[in-house]
Amino acid sequence: MRTKQRVKWDLDPNRTALIIINMQKAFCEPDGALYVRNTEHIIDNIRSVSDTARKAGMPVVYLRHKVRGDGDSNRMNDMYPKVVDLLRRRTIDSEIIDELAPKPEDIIINKLFYSGFHFTDLDTILRSRDVDTLIVCGTATNVCCEATVRDAVHKEYKAIVLSDANAAADYPDMGWGAVSAEEIQRLSLTAIAYEFGQVSSTMEIVGEIETNISEGFASFHSA
Template identity: 30%
Template sequence: MDDRPGRKQGDERLWPLGSSERNRWMVSERTADLVRPPIEPRPLTVQTDGKEVTLDLSRTAIVIIDMQNDFCHPEGWLSHIGVDVTPARKPIVPLQRLLPALRGQGVPVIWLNWGNRPDRLNLSPALLHVYKPSGAGVGLGDALPGSGAKVLERGSWSAAIVEELAPGPSDIHVAKYRMSGFQDTELDSILRNLAVTTVLFAGVNADQCVLCTLQDANFRGYDCLLLEDCVATTSPDYCMSATLYNVRQCFGFVVRSEAVTSQLS
């Protein structure tokens, strides 16, 4: 229930009903007003790789994917299994510049992070096999030797956002446990309640969780912009090249964060 005061309509008072100011009814015992409040457009024009694009800040959100200790910290899971996480840390500095500017414009910041249940009942054998193909070693939900941290377990240090990217108090957090952040999560409902039509994408890995989530957003009708300097991957370089090509060709636009921040300022 919205905590804003109700309004008078004739001889009765209507009260707001909805989790977001952008998607709510006004109701009383006798009346339901389903007309949503108008959202005034705030156009922002940016230069993408292919063309000049004008988006509506009033209907835009940024989704940051998997910037977590297990993926990006030198003491996290990927590093433990021998992956050089240096590339996964590249989005940190540009996001440190971009996120305050977006928050200052009221753009929702959504952290979409891998977060297993402690009992792992949200993980199928097929998913566990991706990260533990021989059945041995340290996979999803297993304890890291030494620290004992459970790999990507919701609420743990392993699944926490890297400390360089401290979330703001009004940021939104969504847990996922598939490559796509739309699969079996609240992400789509949250975006629709916020009246979002355009999504900026950041995080890791660009060719895996970021791309899968962006593709699903495109399939659901969202406008998609991939922030090229705010995404990274520990995969070979050709994987990033293919990701950028496919986003430009099929799923949206590719833009650098400075093209956004320069216009915001």
């Protein structure tokens, strides 16, 4: 069996952004059409890391899956035939949940597909702020979060995935047996840690940001 050390980067708050993915009512509220039950366990962690990120002067970027509703992507429609209704622009269901309501200084990006980089200006927003490290949280771990992480690593960003602030969904039997959200979470985190980037707990990263601020890492922002 191959072994591998987990990656651990220095976290410079001046060059790090927080990316919050799909924390919309459709995914996070029990009556939401695309409800992911484990989102209820990550809301407090996302609030904690976003509060800390704002204090550190880090960009806080919300990604919302919102489709125009004119048909949009043929492939998305193949996989989610009702997507044009479920995540249509200007619907309440496609808004961020109240518990994590964006602050005026936050950046909100609409995306049409799984990846946050797909035909959005996310890359430009990050480069213009000299960001090279992303802290990633939201839902679903192995779909939109992992798609954004995979694109990020291909674009040379250091991705830090929060193990307890990303929520996976259950899968029904698609031909190889049903798979629980917990199994998906375990395998997605394992693959990310092996192939794509750093995986850490929210507490660890919040602590590291606070330490680095107090040690002057964030002197650029406080200057």
